[in-house]
Every structure is written in C-alpha cells, then in structure tokens.
Amino acid sequence: MRNKAIPALICAALISGTAAFTGAAPASAASAYSASGDISEQLARIPGLTVVSVADKGGYPYYTLTLTQPVDHRHPGKGGTFQQRFTLWHKDAAKPMVLYTGGYTLATSTREITTLLDSNQVSVEHRFFAESRPAEVDWKDLTVWQEASDEHAIVTALKSIYTGKWLGTGASKGGMTQVYHERYYPHDLDAVVAYVAPDDANNKDDSGYEKFFRTVGTQECRDALNAVQREMLVRRPAMLQRFEATSAEQSLTFQYLGSADRAFEFSVLDQVWNFWQSGSAANCSTIPDAKTATDDELYTWSLGHGLSIYSDQGNGAEGTGPYYRQAAAQLGWADLKFKHLKDLRHYPDIYQPNSVLPADMRTSYNGQAISSTDRWVSTSGRQMMFIYGQNDPWSAERFKPSKHDSALYEAPGSNHGALISKLTPEDRAAAEATVKRWAGQ
Template sequence: MRTRRIAALLGAGLLTAAAQLACSPPATAAPAPQDVREQLERIPGMTVVSAAEREGSPYYTLSYRQPVDHADPAQGTFAQRLTLWHKVADGPTVLYTGGYVLDSGPTQLTRLLGANQVSVEHRYFGQSRPTGAARDDWSRLTVWQEASDEHRLTRALRSIERGRWLGTGVSKGGMTATYHERYYPDDLDAVVAFVAPNDADHRGDSGYERFFATVGTARCRAALNAVQREMLLRRAALLPRFADDAATTGARFEQTLGTADRAYEFAVLDQVWNFWQSGDAADCTGVPDARAASDDALYTWSKAHGLRLYRDQTLGEHGTGPYYRQAATQLGWADLAFAHLRDVRRHQDLYQPNSLLPAAMRGSYDPTAIADVDRWVRTRGERMMFVYGQNDPWSAEQFTPSRHDSHRFVAPGANHTASLASLPAGRRGQAVATIKRWAAVKD
C-alpha cells in the first residue's frame, strides 16, 4: 500500500482556474530560507543553482544528478533540472511535471492547497539531457526511466517536505504523473491528472474516430471536413502560400517531414484536431463555406484555426522531438483513417510521429508498457483523479479509474484546457473536497 506521508504530483497550471479555487495556505510558519538551503545541499547529488523569493516564500532552482539508466547506474549520470517553492515543511507538496521542459508556474493544486511545489523537467527535454554518447541514445527515454527519476527525487526531498505529496500534470504531464504512480505506488498519496491521453494501443483507435464523428454538431463537423478537403483539392494554389510562410519564418523540412508538400499535407491533416484542441463550439459559426470561399479566405481562416507549420527547428532534439520519439515508441498516437480525404491525399503513411522526427530519433512502437499502466490504473490504482474535456480530442481515449477511492470527471464543452474550474459546481465541489481530503487540508 502507498505510504501516506508521501504526496504526489497534482495540478494543471492554469492560473485563472487556480485563482477561482484558491484557499488560504496552512498557518504553520516555514523554516528560515537558510535552513532549507542547508538541507538541500546535504542531499547527495543535489545542487542549489539559485535562491530567490516567490510570494514571501523561498524558491530554489536546483539540479539533481540522475542515472542515465536506472537499470544500470554504472552507465553514468545527467543533471535533471527542477525547482522547489517551499512554504511549510508539514504541509502538502505538489509534485508537478509538464512532461516537457521545466515549467515552474504555480499549478491550480498548489493554489488550492497552499502547498509547496516541486517542478521537474522531463528527462531528455530542455537541459535535462546526458552528455557524450548517451546524449543521443534515445532508448533511455522511456516512461519507466522518467518514473524512476521522480521516484529518486521524491525520496530525496521527503526529509524537507514532510506532509502529503500529490502528483499532478496536464496532458503529457498528467500521463507522466500516472506512470510514476503505477511504477512507484508508495511514493505519492494521490495523483490528479488533467486531460491525460491514454492510448493503450494505437492500433485500436476507435475512440478518436468516434470523437470526430460526434463532437459538436453535424453541421459543424461537415463544414470542417469540407474545409480540410478543399485545402487538399486546392493544393496547387495554396501550397505556394504555405511555402512562402515557411520561407518567411526560416522553416526547413529536410530533416523531418522532408518537403514542403509533405509538411503542408501533414498540417492539413492535423487542422481539425487543432481546431477542437484549442477552440470552442462557438467557433463553428465562423467556418467558411469551403467551396465558395476564395483561396485567400480559405487559407487565412485555416491559418487562424488549426493549420500549423511543423518544421525542423521545433521538431528535433531541442524542441518537441523527444515527445514524438516517445509517441512513436511507447505513448502511441491517433492513427486516424481520414476517410473523407482518402482520394485527395498524396502521402498515405504520413500521419504518424516518425514523420516528425530526424532519422536518428525514429523508433518502433511497443504497446507493452502503456497497456500495463492502463490495466493497473483500472484495477489497482488508488486515490487517482482524472479530469477531461468533453470537446478535447486528447480526451477521446481516457484512463478508467479503479473503485479504490479514484474518480474521473469530464468538463462539459471544455477543450484541452479543462480544469477543476471547468466542472459544473456540484462536480467541482466533489473534486475539490476529495483533493483536500487526500492532502489533509481542512477548509
């Protein structure tokens, strides 16, 4: 069973939602900043990079030595970046990862609970990468390795943050918190994951197909599909505009998508997904009549509503490439059929994460780890909460919590920014009360 003194990683760092849900922090005084710093410096492998103050409490930027391979520590170490916002030693602590580079903004759970916050950069993202030959060995970028990073870090900080620990994250960060809980269930007292996809086996992506067949109204879906189709039918007229946009920004495609034509088709395929991820059903009123719209009107509207420029500079090892590596090898992806576009596509194998990776980062998909996590969450997970958005494509395939004090909430009409504040009042009250109980925080 999970150790109750250890807490987890909660929170979706949506400051607006956090403000709506904020409560007064515990009254216990925090130790003097110098005392905390001395404790940090005594942790083997921990370096205090800088110390500052945030809202009257000490805030530390840290570096922690982690094994490149937790199964074989002799393979060397790397420095993982993190921050600690320390308020009170006996209060709750939120362990947060955005799943990508370091994000130290206050999470909504930190605000809700008046909690300490530990923010962690995911291995192989940003500056948290090995040096030497290990730097380009992407086989060490796995969900178990990152869970093991957070396990070591959690245990190292227990002597300083002695209250409940709550794990949290948004999207890929929520997935990361869930994986940590699966592999090390004694670390955290609870996990709250926001809009965390659960593609347990991308070969069975009926959930995503069902989402795009039912989201919004039939009229809106038909209009969006027509725009998407027209963008490919008018490729000869619109591709030069796309190429000009790429040239203006210095975008290149040689290392990943290969050509402007392939990059354009990928952007069009992803357009409706992006529309729902960031948009709202109210945006449906502005979808143009695809056949009647001019080339300029069609392209201009698409750029403002989901057409994205995927380029080498933001897809390689220094950008979002590590995420696509994980998607290609473990996390999975939405393998959509695009039946309405079948006769106007040129590149039938394009819509998959390896298309967005340099050759050295590509990999083969193995569903074993994620399928195992899915089963464990459904049958054995304890004190886990999942919050999803009804109109969010990333929420189309969800984690199913067990009956062991675990919960799932879906925010009506919400997109990929779904939060506690997005929930109807009654459901929001239930979620907040549960989180406070898990954190041992009283109103």
C-alpha cells in the same frame, strides 16, 4: 497525432487555474526568506542536489535545482549521468507537496491543486528535454519507466525535508507521466490528479478518436470543418504556395518530413484535431464557406484555426522531438482514417510520429508498458483522479479509474484546458473535497 501545439499549451500555463481558488495569504518576502535559510541548508546536504538559484515567488522562496540522475537507472554505475532540472516553491515543510511535471521542458506555473491546498510545489523537467539531458543522448533510455525512476529519486530526496502528504499532478503528457510514476512507484505519492491525460492502451484501435470526430459539436460544425480541411487539399497548389511563403518568412525547413508538400499535407491532416484541442464550439461560427471562400480567406482562417506547421526547427532533439520519439516508441498515436480526404492524400502513411523525426530518433513501437499501466490503473490504482474535457480530442481515449477511492470527471464544453474549476458546481465541489481529503485537510 500528438502535435507541437501541446507543449506550447501546457508551458504557457493555460491549465494553471490559479484564479479559481483563494489560498492562504502568503507571508512577507522577508519572513519567507528568513525561514528559508534552514531549508537551503537541508537542500544543500542532499547528495547529488545542487541549488542553482533562489528567487521570490509570492513572498516565498522559489528554488531552481538540479539532481544528478543516472542515464540508465537499471545500470546506474555504467551509463553516465545527467543533471535533471526542477524547481521548488517552498512554503512550509509540514504543508502538502504537489509534484508536477508538464511532460516536456521545465514549467514555472502554479498548478490548480497547489492553489487549492496552499501547498508547496515541485516542478520537474522531463528527462532528455531542454537542459535535462546528457551530452550524448541514447534515445533508448527515454522511457516512461526511466522518467518515473527520475521522479522517484527526487521524491525520495525531498521527503527527508517535506513530511506532509504528496500529490502528483500534470496535464496532457504531464498527466500521463504522473500516472506512470504512480504505476511504477505506488508508495511515492498519496494521490494523483491527472488532467486530460490520453491513454492509448491499444495503439491499433483508434475507434475512440474516430467516434469523437463523428460526435463532437454539432453536425453543421463538423461538416463545415471537414469541408475546409478537404478544400485545403483540393486547392493544394494555391495553398502550398502560401504555406511555403509562411515557412520562408519564419525560416522553417522540412528535411525530416521530406518536402514542403509532405509537411503541408501533414499539417492539414492535423487541422481539425487542433481546432478542437484549443478552440471551442463558439469558434464554429467563424468557419468560412469552403466553396465560396477565396484562397487567401481559406488559408488565413486555417492558419489561425489549427493549421500548425511541422518543421525541422520544432521537431528535432532540441524541440518537441523527444515527445515524438516517446510516441513512436511507447505512448502511441492516433492514426485516423480521414475517409473524407482519401482521394486527395498523396502520402497515405505520413500521419505518424516517425514522420516528423530526424532519422537517428526514429524507432519501432512497443506498447507493453502502456497497456500494462492501463490495466493497473483500472484494477489496482488508488486515490487517482482524472479530469477530462468534453470537446477535447485528447480526452477521447482515457484512463478508467478503479473503484479504490478514485474518480473521473468530465468538464462540459471544455477543450484541452479542462480544469476542476470548469466542472459542474456539484462535480467541482466533490472533486475539491476529495483532493483536500487526500491532502489531509
């Protein structure tokens, strides 16, 4: 189940990797701003683009911008418009440009390949997240093609200024977003570097995820985690009491899921996934003995190691609800079997994205766009690089690059924060050289 930990992970810039590379020394703030005047004027001349603000970032101008986008790119004159937020870190119009989306709200971090290439960077807020939405949202317009078309409009507008190579990048849902952009508009970008991007090409087949949880880490660690997860449900009354107390302290409610008990079970089901997503094998030594741990020890450890609370406050339209809507409609989800919990589950059909959504955002699934993208990447995609983490559950079902100057690398021991800088020295050198070549350096 894709969960609310992902936006926090990405937006906190866990995958920024800025310390891994040494870029060219920035110009002084004074010289950067003196050079930015012409860029400001050029930006102001782009139809539909608004310069909201400009600040300093590392001695270079950092613009916050909006672009007027049609709600429906298929019928741009009929469905109204919205203002899509994005930022521009300007260094030199002739340098490469990195186009980044986190797949959620507007992220401000400097990306790994931006530092490697000493490039400009554009960061885009995904349509219908945060401020990038119309006053009245029709959720049927939240599709991967519509967002790809949003980004196409931004790229088209800015290419009138930035003449160097363009590389798309993103992590997790942001990596998926860049892949879909490349699929629908293959001439926009010169290359794509996607980090830990899941590819749920067949939503009915979760064998890749099931295999991951049978093989990740050591048998001892897997058994200990499963035992803790099971014990949380064995002791449901005591754990639910603590879960409700934590929720009350944080003023959390569970109208979408239906009850605190349903929310508790949902959160327990996600616990092991979250443990591996953001933790590491080193955390295995902290796992308590499920049989001998006290109720407080069991709950406290779980709360700090993967027990996320799925509440109305985090999962509605103003939070990560747009992501769950996309998962329910197109992206898919991991419907794990949880055989070791079968006799303890009260709600066997709860582990799917519609469960955490308000009624007006729920929908039925159509995976045609995702499966066709999967085939396109493996047969026709060009200059695409995929970085995955060995111990990351999101990396269990992954894109398979074609033979057209494309590559896949796995960072040993890494979780959902896998980076080029975390690859083996040999793979890192090869990946960096490829990215630089794609950027014309």
